[in-house]
Amino acid sequence: xxxxxxxxxxxxxxxxxxxxxxxxxxxxxxxxxxxxxxxxxxxxxxxxxxxxxxxxxxxxxxxxxxxxxxxxxxxxxxxxxxxxxxxxxxxxxxxxxxxxxxxxxxxxxxxxxxxxxxxxxxxxxxxxxxxxxxxxxxxxxxxxxxxxxxxxxxxxxxxxxxxxxxxxxxxxxxxxxxxxxxxxxxxxxxxxxxxxxxxxxxxxxxxxxxxxxxxxxxxxxxxxxxxxxxxxxxxxxxxxxxxxxxxxxxxxxxxxxxxxxxxxxxxxxxxxxxxxxxxxxxxxxxxxxxxxxxxxxxxxxxxxxxxxxxxxxxxxxxxxxxxxxxxxxxxxxxxxxxxxxxxxxxxxxxxxxxxxxxxxxxxxxxxxxxxxxxxxxxxxxxxxxxxxxxxxxxxxxxxxxxxxxxxxxxxxxxxxxxxxxxxxxxxxxxxxxxxxxxxxxxxxxxxxxxxxxxxxxxxxxxxxxxxxxxxxxxxxxxxxxxxxxxxxxxxxxxxxxxxxxxxxx
Amino acid sequence: xxxxxxxxxxxxxxxxxxxxxxxxxxxxxxxxxxxxxxxxxxxxxxxxxxxxxxxxxxxxxxxxxxxxxxxxxxxxxxxxxxxxxxxxxxxxxxxxxxxxxxxxxxxxxxxxxxxxxxxxxxxxxxxxxxxxxxxxxxxxxxxxxxxxxxxxxxxxx
Numbered sequence: 001x002x003x004x005x006x007x008x009x010x011x012x013x014x015x016x017x018x019x020x021x022x023x024x025x026x027x028x029x030x031x032x033x034x035x036x037x038x039x040x041x042x043x044x045x046x047x048x049x050x051x052x053x054x055x056x057x058x059x060x061x062x063x064x065x066x067x068x069x070x071x072x073x074x075x076x077x078x079x080x081x082x083x084x085x086x087x088x089x090x091x092x093x094x095x096x097x098x099x100x101x102x103x104x105x106x107x108x109x110x111x112x113x114x115x116x117x118x119x120x121x122x123x124x125x126x127x128x129x130x131x132x133x134x135x136x137x138x139x140x141x142x143x144x145x146x147x148x149x150x151x152x153x154x155x156x157x158x159x160x161x162x163x164x165x166x167x168x169x170x171x172x173x174x175x176x177x178x179x180x181x182x183x184x185x186x187x188x189x190x191x192x193x194x195x196x197x198x199x200x201x202x203x204x205x206x207x208x209x210x211x212x213x214x215x216x217x218x219x220x221x222x223x224x225x226x227x228x229x230x231x232x233x234x235x236x237x238x239x240x241x242x243x244x245x246x247x248x249x250x251x252x253x254x255x256x257x258x259x260x261x262x263x264x265x266x267x268x269x270x271x272x273x274x275x276x277x278x279x280x281x282x283x284x285x286x287x288x289x290x291x292x293x294x295x296x297x298x299x300x301x302x303x304x305x306x307x308x309x310x311x312x313x314x315x316x317x318x319x320x321x322x323x324x325x326x327x328x329x330x331x332x333x334x335x336x337x338x339x340x341x342x343x344x345x346x347x348x349x350x351x352x353x354x355x356x357x358x359x360x361x362x363x364x365x366x367x368x369x370x371x372x373x374x375x376x377x378x379x380x381x382x383x384x385x386x387x388x389x390x391x392x393x394x395x396x397x398x399x400x401x402x403x404x405x406x407x408x409x410x411x412x413x414x415x416x417x418x419x420x421x422x423x424x425x426x427x428x429x430x431x432x433x434x435x436x437x438x439x440x441x442x443x444x445x446x447x448x449x450x451x452x453x454x455x456x457x458x459x460x461x462x463x464x465x466x467x468x469x470x471x472x473x474x475x476x477x478x479x480x481x482x483x484x485x486x487x488x489x490x491x492x493x494x495x496x497x498x499x500x501x502x503x504x505x
Numbered sequence: 506x507x508x509x510x511x512x513x514x515x516x517x518x519x520x521x522x523x524x525x526x527x528x529x530x531x532x533x534x535x536x537x538x539x540x541x542x543x544x545x546x547x548x549x550x551x552x553x554x555x556x557x558x559x560x561x562x563x564x565x566x567x568x569x570x571x572x573x574x575x576x577x578x579x580x581x582x583x584x585x586x587x588x589x590x591x592x593x594x595x596x597x598x599x600x601x602x603x604x605x606x607x608x609x610x611x612x613x614x615x616x617x618x619x620x621x622x623x624x625x626x627x628x629x630x631x632x633x634x635x636x637x638x639x640x641x642x643x644x645x646x647x648x649x650x651x652x653x654x655x656x657x658x659x660x661x662x
Contacts, residue, residue, distance in 0.1 A: 047643075162557075164553055165557065167549070167553045168550065168553040168557065171515075171519075171549045171550045171553060174546045175522060178546065182539035184539065185539050187529050187538075189526075189539055189543060190525070213594075216590050217587040217588070218587070220587045220590060221580075221583045221584060221587030387621075388618060388622065389618055389623055389627070389628075391621075392614035392616075392617035392618050392632065393614060393631075395590050395613065395614070395617065396610040396613065396614060396636065399597055399610070400610075400643050400649070403649065403651070404643065404649045412597070413598065416591055416594045416595070416598075419591070420588075420591055424511075428507055428508060428511055442542075446542045449542075458537075
């Protein structure tokens with residue numbers, strides 16, 4: 001009880017509440033600008049969090065990411081351009097509704113569903129994480145090896161597009177994770193005589209390069225035309241939302257639970273959650289024909305899913321130290337920096353800090369309602385912010401942000417090189433999430449493998465001797481074999497009976 | 506075509522990683538040295554790159570066999586312009602010690618704003634105000650030692 005009250009006190013003070021409000025406004029601004037993602041908002045926030053206490057730092061990240069995901073719907077609704085990838089799934093629906101003069105009603109419903117989804121994901125985080133953590137206390141290096149491999153495998157198989165490209169993207173991240181002194185032997189690897197690289201590559205410059213610099217390069221490389229803002233109708237923000245939530249409460253529940261589950265899978269984030277929730281909602285809808293012409297049902301499903309995915313991604317991040325998405329990949333770094341080492345012990349040693357973290361989630365999601373309302377009312381201002389003025393400002397923040405990690409020019413070089421590599425890869429449809437996961441999980445994978453091999457004297461069968469380890473190993477192998485199995489089943493089903501007959505010639 | 510070339514690049518990159526990894530010392534007490542993971546990653550890059558390149562060989566053949574007009578023109582001008590932010594980062598790295606961080610940031614922002622057709626007076630005001638604000642926020646409030654620059658070190662507060 002003392003820990004709980006201590007946690008509440010950590011959040012309900014002037015400093016933390018101001019940080020939450022400021023971070024929500026920042027997230028709103030970044031999320032509402034097309035091309036700037038929630039991950040980028042969080043990455044840009046990290047240098048600022050260096051100078052905060054643990055609770056306000058985490059609060060800033062949670063509020064920014066939750067708000068940015070919702071704010072991505074604003075340009076999506078008005079301009080048919082999703083502010084963040086998480087809004088891309090249902091941008092067509094919301095834009096067509098806006099064309100019918102229902103922009104504010106659509107955004108109001110979006111907002112309410114986002115808040116419900118976020119709160120649902122938080123409840124799961126609060127009630128599921130501690131029991132999962134108790135189980136995780138029994139985990140050894142064998143289980144962590146399989147968990148890391150599971151996360152990396154999921155990132156490949158869940159990625160949209162070519163799996164080969166996702167795998168190659170993963171190898172880039174894994175390679176980056178090997179830079180620095182080897183944990184077992186102390187031998188320097190890929191340091192090229194640069195002393196700054198001995199401690200390894202910090203993932204914040206990598207993150208800034210991959211998401212921010214890459215976007216800036218994309219912007220200058222394209223010849224995007226000036227966008228016209230449709231005339232805004234005088235519809236109400238919250239008038240239609242209660243009715244829609246009441247009508248489609250099953251969709252809200254399904255989207256929220258699906259989003260939390262997908263968010264909790266390593267490698268899959270809010271954007272994948274929204275796509276899957278939208279697709280599932282459409283397939284189960286009684287009004288399928290309305291989809292694509294501006295149907296609120298599709299929005300309800302997906303907007304609940306993307307915000308619940310944000311909270312869901314924190315479950316593996318807190319319990320196992322394995323990020324559920326790119327945002328929690330950054331969060332893990334911040335948690336370490338603040339002395340809150342993620343892993344099962346965080347629930348035992350964290351004290352009031354863990355309760356503060358849970359409270360932050362509730363507050364950050366609830367505060368979305370008033371701030372989101374004001375944002376919808378004033379949304380034209382966000383949309384009209386010219387990117388030609390904004391992108392150069394972001395570039396300056398990128399440079400200073402990368403430098404601020406270690407006060408080192410080397411980090412600016414790393415950001416630059418990674419940004420250029422990411423630009424080439426992204427232009428050729430290579431997904432970026434596997435690379436980030438590779439960088440974050442590479443160390444865990446290698447260290448747990450090496451420790452396990454030392455313990456078992458090089459016996460690979462030891463990876464299957466412990467029950468949980470064996471189950472996780474089987475799951476990883478199943479994920480690897482799943483595409484082939486699905487293809488085989490499809491081929492068997494589609495092949496006509498005559499094809500089994502021997503050919504006459 | 507680009508996928509084919511990228512596949513080849515990964516094959517070459519993977520080969521280099523494996524070659525460099527072989528130079529790492531092995532510890533007598535350890536069964537697996539520091540070269541194991543880099544070698545596995547390099548192997549993965551070689552295999553993945555080969556698969557990517559080989560699956561695009563058919564497309565490559567069609568592209569070469571088909572009429573020249575069908576192959577889309579690559580936007581080299583766009584590519585060059587997209588490299589400008591990188592060039593400005595290099596400019597910052599090389600010149601900030603002498604010119605100072607605020608001036609380097611202001612110049613970079615001004616160039617980028619003018620490039621996309623922003624009004625010159627507005628670009629000038631925004632770049633100067635933002636550069637000063639970022640400098641003051643990071644160096645004075647967050648105590649990040651951003652380079653003041655030998656040129657303006659006497660003028661800045």
